[in-house]
Amino acid sequence: MELSELLKPLAATPETAAALVVLLLPLLGFLVLFLAGKRLPRHGDWLGIGLTAVAFILSGWLFSQVWNTATFHTRTTWFSVPGNSLADFTAGILLDNLSVLMLVIVTFISLLVQLFSVGYMHGDRGYSRYFAFLGLFTFSMLGIVLVDNLLLLFMFWELVGLSSYLLIGFWFEKPAAVAANKKAFLVNRIGDIGLLLGLFAFYTYFRTFDLETLRALIGNGSWESGSFIATYTLNGQDWLVELGSVFLTAAGLGLFMGCVGKSAQFPLQVWLPDAMQGPTPVSALIHAATMVAAGVYLVARCYAFFTLEALTVIAIVGAITALIGALVALTQYDIKAVLAFSTISQLGYMVMGMGTGAHDAALFHLSTHAFFKAALFLNSGIIIHAMHRGLHHHHLHLDAQDIRNMGGLRKAMPLTFYTYLVATAALVGLPLFSGFLSKDAILSGSWAWAQTMGGGLYFVVPVIGFTVVLLTAFYMARHMWFIFFGEFRAPFAVQDVRLSVGQEVERVMVLPVILLAILSLGIFFSLNPLSFGSSWLMQGVSLHRLSHSAILYGELLQAVQAQDTANHTLHIVFGILSTLLGVAGISWAILKYKNRTNEQLWQEEPQGKLAQLSHQHFRLNEFYDRTFVQPTLALGHQLYRIDKRIIDYTLNNGSKALVILAKVVAWIDRWVVDGLVWLVGALSKVLGRVGRGLQNGKVQSYYAYSLFGFILLMLYIILF
Numbered sequence: 001m002e003l004s005e006l007l008k009p010l011a012a013t014p015e016t017a018a019a020l021v022v023l024l025l026p027l028l029g030f031l032v033l034f035l036a037g038k039r040l041p042r043h044g045d046w047l048g049i050g051l052t053a054v055a056f057i058l059s060g061w062l063f064s065q066v067w068n069t070a071t072f073h074t075r076t077t078w079f080s081v082p083g084n085s086l087a088d089f090t091a092g093i094l095l096d097n098l099s100v101l102m103l104v105i106v107t108f109i110s111l112l113v114q115l116f117s118v119g120y121m122h123g124d125r126g127y128s129r130y131f132a133f134l135g136l137f138t139f140s141m142l143g144i145v146l147v148d149n150l151l152l153l154f155m156f157w158e159l160v161g162l163s164s165y166l167l168i169g170f171w172f173e174k175p176a177a178v179a180a181n182k183k184a185f186l187v188n189r190i191g192d193i194g195l196l197l198g199l200f201a202f203y204t205y206f207r208t209f210d211l212e213t214l215r216a217l218i219g220n221g222s223w224e225s226g227s228f229i230a231t232y233t234l235n236g237q238d239w240l241v242e243l244g245s246v247f248l249t250a251a252g253l254g255l256f257m258g259c260v261g262k263s264a265q266f267p268l269q270v271w272l273p274d275a276m277q278g279p280t281p282v283s284a285l286i287h288a289a290t291m292v293a294a295g296v297y298l299v300a301r302c303y304a305f306f307t308l309e310a311l312t313v314i315a316i317v318g319a320i321t322a323l324i325g326a327l328v329a330l331t332q333y334d335i336k337a338v339l340a341f342s343t344i345s346q347l348g349y350m351v352m353g354m355g356t357g358a359h360d361a362a363l364f365h366l367s368t369h370a371f372f373k374a375a376l377f378l379n380s381g382i383i384i385h386a387m388h389r390g391l392h393h394h395h396l397h398l399d400a401q402d403i404r405n406m407g408g409l410r411k412a413m414p415l416t417f418y419t420y421l422v423a424t425a426a427l428v429g430l431p432l433f434s435g436f437l438s439k440d441a442i443l444s445g446s447w448a449w450a451q452t453m454g455g456g457l458y459f460v461v462p463v464i465g466f467t468v469v470l471l472t473a474f475y476m477a478r479h480m481w482f483i484f485f486g487e488f489r490a491p492f493a494v495q496d497v498r499l500s501v502g503q504e505v506e507r508v509m510v511l512p513v514i515l516l517a518i519l520s521l522g523i524f525f526s527l528n529p530l531s532f533g534s535s536w537l538m539q540g541v542s543l544h545r546l547s548h549s550a551i552l553y554g555e556l557l558q559a560v561q562a563q564d565t566a567n568h569t570l571h572i573v574f575g576i577l578s579t580l581l582g583v584a585g586i587s588w589a590i591l592k593y594k595n596r597t598n599e600q601l602w603q604e605e606p607q608g609k610l611a612q613l614s615h616q617h618f619r620l621n622e623f624y625d626r627t628f629v630q631p632t633l634a635l636g637h638q639l640y641r642i643d644k645r646i647i648d649y650t651l652n653n654g655s656k657a658l659v660i661l662a663k664v665v666a667w668i669d670r671w672v673v674d675g676l677v678w679l680v681g682a683l684s685k686v687l688g689r690v691g692r693g694l695q696n697g698k699v700q701s702y703y704a705y706s707l708f709g710f711i712l713l714m715l716y717i718i719l720f
Contacts, residue, residue: 009076015065016074016093022058022103023142025051026110030135037128048131049114052138056107059100066100068540073212075148087207087234094148094212097540098363102145102297105370110138110285112512116378117281119506120385130170130279137163137285144294149209150199153301157195157258157294161188164291168278180274187271191261195298198254202305205241207234215304218552228552245307248552252310255302256317263295263347266321270620272344276336280381283336284374287343296350296366303359303543304551311553315355315449319464322348324618326471330478331606331615334401335380338479341617342427343373345468349442352461357452357560358445363541364532365438368525372426372435375516379420382505382513383483386413386497387490394492403482404602410484412494413504417484419517424480426520428473428582431575432529434522439469440578441532444571448564452556469578473585481593482601489602530575 011017029051037044066072075092114134121130140163143156161184169181203209206217221230221241228243259265264272272292276283286292299306299314306314325345332338346369353362386409387400398405410417426433429440443465450458488494498504522529525537532538539545543557551557593601606615613619 010074010091010093012074013072015062015072015095018058018062019072019093019095019103019146022055022062022107023139023146025055026135026139026142028135030132030139033128033132033135037132040128043128043131045114045118045127045131048135049111049118051135052107052111052114055138055142056104056111059103059107062095063100063104066095067097068545071096073148075210089151090149090210091152092148092210093146095146097545098297098300099145101363101367101537101541102293103142105293105367106138106141106145109370109374110134112374112515113281113285113378116284116381116509116512117279119509120281120381121279122506126170130167133163133166133170134282134285137167137291141291141294144297148211150202150211150214150302151209153298154192154195154199157192157262157298160262160291160294161185161192164188164275164286167282167286168275170278170282174277177277180271180277184271184275187268188261191257191259191268194254194257194260196254198251198257201247201251201254205243206230206232207239211301215551218304245309248305249307249309252302252306252552253313255305256299256310256314259295259299259351260317261295262298263292263351264321264344265295265317265348265351266324267620269321269325269344270617270624273337273340273617276334276340280336280377280384283340284377284381287340287373287377292343292347293366293370296347296354296362299351299354300359300363300541300546303354306552308553308556311355311357311556312453313355315352315446315461318348318350318352318355319461320348321345322352322468323464323471324348326468326475327614328617329475330471331611332475333404333482333604334399335383335403335406335479335483336377336401338403338475339373339376339380342376342472342475345472346373346427349439349465349468352465353442353445356442356446356449356461357557358442358449358564359557360538360542361438361441361445361532364441364525364535364538365435367537368426368434368438368520371516372423372433372520375419375423375513375520376427378509378513378516379416379423382416382509383409383413385509386499386505389499390490390492390496393496396491398490403479404604405490406483406488407486407598407601408484408488408494409497412488412497415504415510416513419513420484421480422517423520424476428476428586429469429578430582431579432522434520434525436575436578437522437526437529437532437535440571440575441535441538443469443578444532444567444574445560445564447570447574448567449560451567452560452563466577466581470581470585470588473582474589477586477589478593481589486601487598489598531571533571 007020011020029048033040033044033048040047072095073092075090078089078091080088114131117130117134121127124130137160140156140159144153144160147153147156165181165185168184169177171177199209202214206214208214208217217230217232220232221228223229226245228241228245228248230241230243232239232241261268272287275286278286322345325341325343325348329338329341329345332341346365350362350365350369353359353365383406384400387406390396391398391400422433426435429435443462446462446465447459450462495501499506504510518524526532526535528534543551596604606612616622
């Protein structure tokens with residue numbers, strides 16, 4: 001089928017046609033910039049930004065048309081396989097509240113990152129290649145958001161992995177960047193194996209990858225004697241499917257494995273901190289709106305397929321990830337490392353929300369986190385850029401990303417300070433900021449889940465959530481103190497970090513961080529910025545809005561929702577408690593560092609075994625290196641030696657022996673076989689001549705021969 005024939009049915013309505021345009025615009029930018037970017041004015045940055053701006057405008061229009069109004073779903077036959085047991089493979093576009101929300105977030109963050117990159121990446125040798133890769137990244141994520149079936153989602157999922165590989169290793173001349181992009185690529189493939197097994201497990205029994213069809217089949221099924229029973233008709237033939245709880249749990253956890261890899265959940269979170277080896281705007285894009293959000297989005301899209309046991313595992317994994325990320329962030333000194341481990345922790349929050357039935361709260365936090373985390377990373381890029389400027393001016397060689405070399409920057413960079421402060425307040429979850437709403441929604445939902453599950457050890461999950469609030473406040477207050485307070489600790493004047501005497505930073509880098517800081521305020525997500533229950537966004541991404549069919553163990557989720565509604569007074573208590581924990585964490589950090597001298601801050605190192613373990617990410621990298629990497633490399637080296645010393649030696653010497661044998665065989669063939677053949681012919685010729693001589697037709701010769709024979713006979717008789 002030609003591409004035009006495939007795309008035409010997908011553009012059946014103005015909304016799906018606009019969605020198709022939104023998807024293809026970044027791809028067009030990638031192709032043009034990659035093939036001809038260096039020959040365009042300004043290396044084509046305007047083209048990438050312009051196409052993304054158009055995609056954002058169209059996404060906004062789609063949001064206005066779809067949000068709480070209608071769902072648009074068009075599909076076409078992609079290809080068919082002969083036989084009655086397989087359905088046609090379809091490709092389609094699904095527009096509902098979740099997809100249009102993600103469209104707006106992805107295109108908006110991508111647009112701001114590209115604007116910011118004009119200043120940050122100015123003069124880089126790979127400038128056009130950078131913008132091309134950003135276009136590919138955006139296209140890949142938009143594909144995940146828009147497609148309506150698991151097979152196409154997996155294809156775009158892998159494209160996101162490729163895009164991240166290209167951007168993390170963008171400065172490929174740096175060995176650390178090359179190691180980081182390989183690590184990200186390989187670790188994500190581990191999760192993707194589980195995703196692939198999960199989606200094929202569902203396809204094996206339901207014969208379709210279509211998400212809407214799968215949800216309908218699940219909704220029409222029922223539990224009987226511990227097994228899930230579903231019926232459907234395919235090509236005129238009725239099918240009965242009976243699936244055990246263990247199989248459904250394993251298949252669901254296979255899908256979740258994709259999230260574990262992409263959204264950096266325990267134990268596969270080790271790739272995300274290394275991903276900051278790419279340009280800082282790339283970190284903002286990866287951590288805020290694209291790659292890491294894809295895993296949570298996948299869980300949301302496949303929420304109907306998870307059993308009670310699978311959701312419990314998801315909740316526990318999310319809680320562990322949130323705690324580990326927060327503990328490791330406590331002792332980091334790289335400005336981007338603190339934010340990277342913070343992202344791991346916040347992603348754990350989202351996954352914990354998904355597992356505890358707070359589906360809407362998790363998506364709410366995904367949305368708010370996109371804005372304040374993008375603001376933090378872009379602001380960190382401004383600070384790193386400024387530190388490099390000062391170090392380059394004075395020909396110094398210090399780590400521009402080490403917060404111990406900073407301090408007092410609020411005086412030289414007030415705009416950066418205030419935007420960083422607003423985004424930090426949102427991350428900590430202080431009242432009136434967006435993070436307060438979404439974080440409390442997850443905490444309240446997890447508490448209701450623990451009550452519904454029967455209490456006991458289940459309360460460990462929400463308790464971890466509250467603990468992470470305290471830890472987040474501490475490490476972010478510590479982070480702010482090292483960067484903006486006290487005296488400047490680098491060996492040059494703090495004013496030298498400014499672009500000029502009257503200008504703090506490039507203007508093109510200012511607009512994105514201001515917009516993102518403003519969007520970190522709670523008023524944009526709820527008319528009552530102290531209550532998540534009145535949030536328009538949370539209501540729009542509820543399960544009732546996104547799925548009209550039942551889901552596996554839907555009764556439990558209904559019970560959790562009912563319990564959460566009954567906990568109205570507890571919501572107020574949780575809001576006050578989380579605020580007090582945030583204030584306590586900030587106070588803890590201030591009390592710990594306010595009396596330390598510049599020299600003490602500059603020379604600080606993790607003290608104690610626990611602090612060192614935290615600083616080293618609990619040595620997970622070393623554990624994986626010893627347990628998996630080194631044995632694999634050793635096995636590879638051993639196989640290489642076997643190949644070179646045994647297999648190649650055998651083949652090489654065997655070929656020599658075969659040459660010798662061939663020569664011996666050739667000699668035998670020439671002198672023995674051919675010689676015997678010649679001898680037989682020669683003897684026949686000689687004997688023929690002798691016989692012919694005997695038969696000469698002369699009577700006297702015959703008498704002579706007869707007499708000779710008679711004499712021989714007589715001699716034989718006499719002698720023997």
